[in-house]
Amino acid sequence: MTAAVELRDVHKEFPGGARAVDGVSLSVAAGTVHGVVGHSGAGKSTLLRLVNGLEEPTSGSVLVDGQDLAALGERALRPIRRDIGMIFQQFNLFRSRTVLGNVLYPLRLAGTDRAAARARAEETLDFVGLSGYGKRHPEQLSGGQRQRVGIARALANRPKVLLCDEATSALDPQTTQEVLALLRRVNRELGVTIVLITHEMEVVRSLCDRVSVMEDGRVVESGEVYELFARPRHRTTAAFVRSALHGEPDGPLLDRLRARHPGRLVTVPVVDGAPLLEGLSPLLRAHGVDFSLVHGGVGEVRGRPLGSVTIALRGEEAAVEAVAAGLAAGTAGTAAGAGREAGVA
Secondary structure, three states: OOEEEEEEEEEEEEOOOEEEEEEEEEEEEOOOEEEEEOOOOOOHHHHHHHHOOOOOOOEEEEEEOOEEHHHOOHHHHHHHHHOEEEEOOOOOOOOOOOHHHHHHHHHHHOOOOHHHHHHHHHHHHHHOOOOOOOOOOHHHOOHHHHHHHHHHHHHOOOOOEEEEEOOOOOOOHHHHHHHHHHHHHHHHHHOOEEEEEEOOHHHHHHHOOEEEEEEOOEEEEEEEHHHHHHOOOOHHHHHHHHHHHOOOOOHHHHHHHHHHOOOEEEEEEEEOOOOHHHHHHHHHHHHOOEEEEEEEEEEEEOOEEEEEEEEEEEOOHHHHHHHHHHHHHOOOOOOOOOOEEOOOO
16 A cells, blocks of 8 residues: 555654654555554654654655655645644644634635635635634533544645544543544544554554554554454563453462462453363363353454453363463463463563
């Protein structure tokens, strides 16, 4: 697929030698939603500022719609910047302007005819569900409504790419889901490519097609969202995934489960919605081992079930060991996947 945004071995250093982006290569296919995840200080926001041209790379290339931003002068950059919409965590609305005035601002800045600008602003407000709110001021709106104004403003110039910098971090869970549903419409109905910076894996899980994980300025893992959730390879990715799925017990919860349930605790992943017991039951019967389900969590990622269950194995020590080894080796089939002793990474 054609890349809407591409970074080629990009480095960004600030005075004093601080390196915020360290050799990042990344391609965002046109018409997709690409998440960039990382802890504070990982380099996510600097990466976004490189894409919208607010920062220049120390080395490497940043291409938007095939054009290298660093190779363009300020005049050539202006039309490209109009093709890039931006949504902020704290909304960044003009308090002195009405809702309509906020959405009109980028249109008037671009030189759009007054009548055409007003018609377009009203059209975008209707798209985001704020028809009739044009005369209100931002302080008269809820947080979710303010973010909708921010989205309408970002869409006003019909951008090809929409950059979202922690766009839901200041919102409550229900409002977050409403804003994510709106962004999904923006992507699907308008065909806008979205690059989304976040530290919330639930946002990635709900909205993104692909995701890149950053740590210390580098992309440590990147891939299709379901595969990354199901089979994280890097420790940072695995930690983010655990925070979203809540399926595998650890810490005090694991101690309580061990105290309540005799037997050996084993956690088995549920991947691709395969019926777990169809693969697990024959293995248990073959070794004469009994089990009980003691913990579990199964959700959906991109419409496909994903999670894990923790079982307590009971029987003769050698038989339990054989079942645990079989699960770890995946011999219970794709239904059971590869299990491991609960609490053991």
